[in-house]
Every structure is written in C-alpha cells, then in structure tokens.
Amino acid sequence: MMEDSNLLENLNLHVSVDCVVFGFEFGKLNVLLIERNMQFEGKEYHDLKLPGDLVRKDEDLDTAASRVLSELTGLDKIYLKQYAAIGSPGRLKRQARDMEWLRSIAHPEEIVVTVAYYSLINIDQDKAANFTLQENARWYKISDVQELAFDHISILQQALNTLRNDLKSRPIAYELLPPKFTLGQLQQLHEVILGSELDKRNFRKKVANMPYILPVNEKQVDVSHKPARFYSFHPRIYEKTNKISF
Amino acid sequence: MMEDSNLLENLNLHVSVDCVVFGFEFGKLNVLLIERNMQFEGKEYHDLKLPGDLVRKDEDLDTAASRVLSELTGLDKIYLKQYAAIGSPGRLKRQARDMEWLRSIAHPEEIVVTVAYYSLINIDQDKAANFTLQENARWYKISDVQELAFDHISILQQALNTLRNDLKSRPIAYELLPPKFTLGQLQQLHEVILGSELDKRNFRKKVANMPYILPVNEKQVDVSHKPARFYSFHPRIYEKTNKISF
Numbered sequence: 001m002m003e004d005s006n007l008l009e010n011l012n013l014h015v016s017v018d019c020v021v022f023g024f025e026f027g028k029l030n031v032l033l034i035e036r037n038m039q040f041e042g043k044e045y046h047d048l049k050l051p052g053d054l055v056r057k058d059e060d061l062d063t064a065a066s067r068v069l070s071e072l073t074g075l076d077k078i079y080l081k082q083y084a085a086i087g088s089p090g091r092l093k094r095q096a097r098d099m100e101w102l103r104s105i106a107h108p109e110e111i112v113v114t115v116a117y118y119s120l121i122n123i124d125q126d127k128a129a130n131f132t133l134q135e136n137a138r139w140y141k142i143s144d145v146q147e148l149a150f151d152h153i154s155i156l157q158q159a160l161n162t163l164r165n166d167l168k169s170r171p172i173a174y175e176l177l178p179p180k181f182t183l184g185q186l187q188q189l190h191e192v193i194l195g196s197e198l199d200k201r202n203f204r205k206k207v208a209n210m211p212y213i214l215p216v217n218e219k220q221v222d223v224s225h226k227p228a229r230f231y232s233f234h235p236r237i238y239e240k241t242n243k244i245s246f
Numbered sequence: 247m248m249e250d251s252n253l254l255e256n257l258n259l260h261v262s263v264d265c266v267v268f269g270f271e272f273g274k275l276n277v278l279l280i281e282r283n284m285q286f287e288g289k290e291y292h293d294l295k296l297p298g299d300l301v302r303k304d305e306d307l308d309t310a311a312s313r314v315l316s317e318l319t320g321l322d323k324i325y326l327k328q329y330a331a332i333g334s335p336g337r338l339k340r341q342a343r344d345m346e347w348l349r350s351i352a353h354p355e356e357i358v359v360t361v362a363y364y365s366l367i368n369i370d371q372d373k374a375a376n377f378t379l380q381e382n383a384r385w386y387k388i389s390d391v392q393e394l395a396f397d398h399i400s401i402l403q404q405a406l407n408t409l410r411n412d413l414k415s416r417p418i419a420y421e422l423l424p425p426k427f428t429l430g431q432l433q434q435l436h437e438v439i440l441g442s443e444l445d446k447r448n449f450r451k452k453v454a455n456m457p458y459i460l461p462v463n464e465k466q467v468d469v470s471h472k473p474a475r476f477y478s479f480h481p482r483i484y485e486k487t488n489k490i491s492f
Contacts, residue, residue, distance in 0.1 A: 015261060015333065015359045060334040061359065085331040085361040087261065088306040113261045113307065113359070115331040169415065 018052035020118040020159035030139040040097040049149040065117040087113035118159040174233035182228040212238035264298035266364040266405035276385040286343040295395040311363040333359035364405040420479035428474040458484035
C-alpha cells in the first residue's frame with residue numbers, strides 16, 4: 001500500500017508466472033522448455049525459454065500457473081509449488097534479442113515481476129495418462145541446459161535448489177517411485193535429482209535409520225542379477241517420526 | 247511471457263511488498279502494525295494494517311521490502327525473508343472501507359499482487375541500537391491481533407506458520423538469545439514463538455540429542471532460585487550434524 005506518493009505513473013508493473021516443470025525418468029531429470037523461433041539481426045534465431053504467461057486480472061497466481069501448465073501438457077491436477085517472486089529491474093532486458101522478441105509479440109516492455117512455480121512429473125506414469133505436449137514444448141535433460149532467454153536460467157537454478165532441499169526434507173521421492181521399490185531405485189532417484197553419485201554403504205545406513213521405509217516380503221523376479229528385496233514407504237510412520245518438533 | 251494475446255488492457259496489475267515484522271521479547275511475540283485513520287460512513291475509523299508499499303520501477307522486490315522496513319524503523323540491515331506472493335483478484339476489495347481508503351490516498355484500485363516478507367527482530371537488542379518507530383507504527387502482541395485491513399490477517403497467519411516451521415528447521419533461535427543462555431530461556435523462546443507450552447522433561451531430552459548445544463562451565467549468579475547452567479550454540483557443529491543429506 002502506498003500512502004503519500006505521486007509516483008503512480010512510475011508504478012505500472014506487470015506480473016507473470018513462470019513454471020519449471022521437472023520430468024523424472026529413471027536415469028535422468030528433465031525440464032520442460034519452450035522453443036522460441038524469431039528473426040534476429042536478419043537471421044533465423046532459435047532458443048529456449050521457460051513456459052509462462054502474464055497473469056490475467058480475473059485469476060489468482062496459482063490459477064495462472066495451473067492454466068499455463070494445462071495448456072502446455074493437457075494435464076490438470078499437477079501439484080505446483082510457488083517458490084519465489086523475482087522482480088529485478090532490467091530482468092527482461094539483458095539481451096537485445098529478448099527485447100526484439102517482446103516487441104514482436106506486442107508484449108509490454110515494462111518491468112515484469114514474475115512468480116515462479118515448480119512441479120515434478122513422473123514422465124512414465126503420465127505417458128500412460130495420455131500426456132501430450134504443445135507443439136513447441138519439449139523435454140530437455142537438465143544437465144544439457146546451458147542458456148535460456150531472459151533470466152530464466154537463474155529461475156531454473158533456483159527451482160533446482162528448492163527441489164533438492166525439498167527432496168531432503170519432504171517425502172517427495174515416494175510420489176515418484178512405484179509403491180514397491182528396491183533400495184537401488186531409491187538411491188538412483190536421489191542421484192538423478194541431486195545430480196551426483198552417492199556412496200552405496202552410506203546410503204543404506206541412512207535408509208536403515210528411517211523407520212518409515214520397511215521391507216516387503218517380496219523380491220524382484222526375472223532379473224539376471226541377484227534379485228533385490230522390495231521396500232515400501234509408510235506415510236503414517238513418517239508423519240509420526242519425521243516431525244522435528246518440541 | 248505472453249505469446250498470442252490481445253488482452254493487454256486486461257493485464258495491468260500493480261505489485262506491492264508487505265512486511266510482517268516480528269518482534270521477540272521474553273514472554274511475548276509481537277508484530278509491527280500501522281494504524282490507519284480514516285473517515286468511513288461519516289465517522290472517524292481506526293484500524294490496523296501491515297507495513298507495505300507499491301514497488302517502484304527502479305527497485306527490485308527485496309530492495310522495496312528493505313526500504314519499507316528502514317523507513318519504518320530506521321534499521322537498515324535486517325534480514326527479510328520472502329515467503330509468498332499473493333494475488334487473488336478481489337483481495338483489496340473485501341471491505342467497503344478499504345476501497346474508500348484506497349481512493350482517499352489515490353491508490354490504484356486495480357489488482358495488487360503483493361510479495362510478502364517476514365523478519366524477526368530482538369526488541370531488546372534493537373532498543374540498544376537506537377530503534378525508533380515511525381509515528382503511526384506500534385508493536386502489538388500477536389495473540390491480541392484479531393482483524394486487519396484487506397487480507398492482511400491471512401498474510402500474517404502465513405508468516406507465523408513460516409516462522410514456526412523455520413524455527414524447527416533452521417537455527418534462528420540462537421540469533422535471538424544471548425551467546426550464553428539457560429535451557430529455561432531456550433524453552434521459553436520456543437513457547438513464545440510456537441504459541442504453546444512445552445513439556446520440560448521432553449524438551450530437555452530433545453536438547454540433549456542436539457550435539458550443537460553444549461554446556462558452558464558457568465552458572466547464573468544473583469538469582470533467587472537454584473542457579474541454572476548456561477549453554478551455548480555451536481554453529482560449526484550444527485553445520486556438520488544437522489544437514490539431512492545423503
């Protein structure tokens with residue numbers, strides 16, 4: 001709220017949402033990006049950006065983010081987590097081609113404050129649910145993404161940091177795994193999201209200290225190696241034991 | 247970003263920051279609120295709101311929040327944590343008197359997306375640092391705050407939930423305590439912030455499991471009761487032992 005300023009003409013900002021959609025597959029972590037095709041300095045130019053849109057007056061921020069995601073994927077009920085609002089002046093003006101692109105789509109060139117969301121999709125599960133991407137959208141392996149339009153690379157990096165912290169402090173791993181999983185699968189999931197290899201002995205020692213991960217009386221079948229035992233996640237035990245509370 | 251819409255006239259939002267400044271004192275948790283004096287339906291009307299302002303084009307969100315706080319308190323280097331962006335249509339229009347007030351200060355009546363920050367001040371320490379409040383600002387005991395302008399009561403409640411979670415997962419308690427503290431002080435701090443009494447035996451059992459809280463070879467002096475031992479917080483041990491990581 002502003003009490004005593006005549007600077008109103010200086011206060012006309014726009015608000016957008018940007019969505020970092022992580023797609024988990026065994027073996028890799030992907031992110032959903034939009035291909036941007038444009039003329040720049042007389043040549044064809046292609047690059048990538050995060051999916052996003054300006055927020056409309058009749059919708060709240062979460063609704064805008066859900067709309068972007070559902071237009072993009074056809075998926076409706078994906079959990080989106082708001083993790084930051086970013087509004088540095090000049091965030092859209094870092095590169096000449098970004099400014100030219102904004103003009104070409106009649107986008108306001110003023111400051112856009114963006115509210116960033118991330119979500120995590122299990123690509124295999126959602127393929128089964130008839131997941132279809134908009135024409136210009138595609139999955140890219142996280143480690144291959146080097147450059148994005150505007151300040152989107154730093155928005156992506158912030159999302160990745162948030163996801164990695166959340167993986168350590170909330171039970172999101174088990175939403176991505178089948179109900180029965182091996183410790184090898186659990187470790188691989190952590191390695192894929194954290195982006196680094198983990199020591200197997202250490203990993204198993206930590207899992208042994210998690211009372212909410214319990215063995216199932218069942219082993220892998222039809223595998224060429226020694227069959228591994230299955231485990232499952234017990235949300236009620238997690239609720240009881242994992243709360244750090246006084 | 248918007249690719250293909252002619253809805254620009256429908257996209258003109260404003261952005262504000264709102265600051266929830268918690269003030270910790272032994273025995274209670276306060277929040278800094280602004281008294282709003284207005285005419286409403288022909289009568290004098292007084293109520294309370296959170297400190298905040300519209301974001302200017304030449305500043306980023308964190309800068310705007312710091313500016314609000316420094317204008318309000320004279321304090322410059324207070325840690326502010328961004329915890330939410332809130333933009334429901336109609337959030338400023340819940341009460342007729344709020345609309346009248348916006349008109350009276352020539353505030354845009356359009357949607358304002360607000361970015362919310364919280365900070366935590368030790369009132370006693372900052373008194374020593376020559377803490378002076380703006381005329382219409384005052385500390386209110388959290389438990390006494392029942393109603394605020396606009397949707398500020400829900401912004402305050404969200405800040406309080408974030409603060410309580412942060413107290414459990416980050417070492418903020420020790421920023422509010424003197425370098426040497428008794429376990430009684432540590433328990434009271436938790437009770438004041440969490441808003442509920444804690445069982446002493448249980449509390450001490452949990453503290454005994456925290457390798458980063460160690461006794462100091464020193465006891466209280468000049469107290470009428472049995473002098474309590476002092477403890478201190480060891481950030482380096484905390485860093486090593488408290489990371490939940492694989």
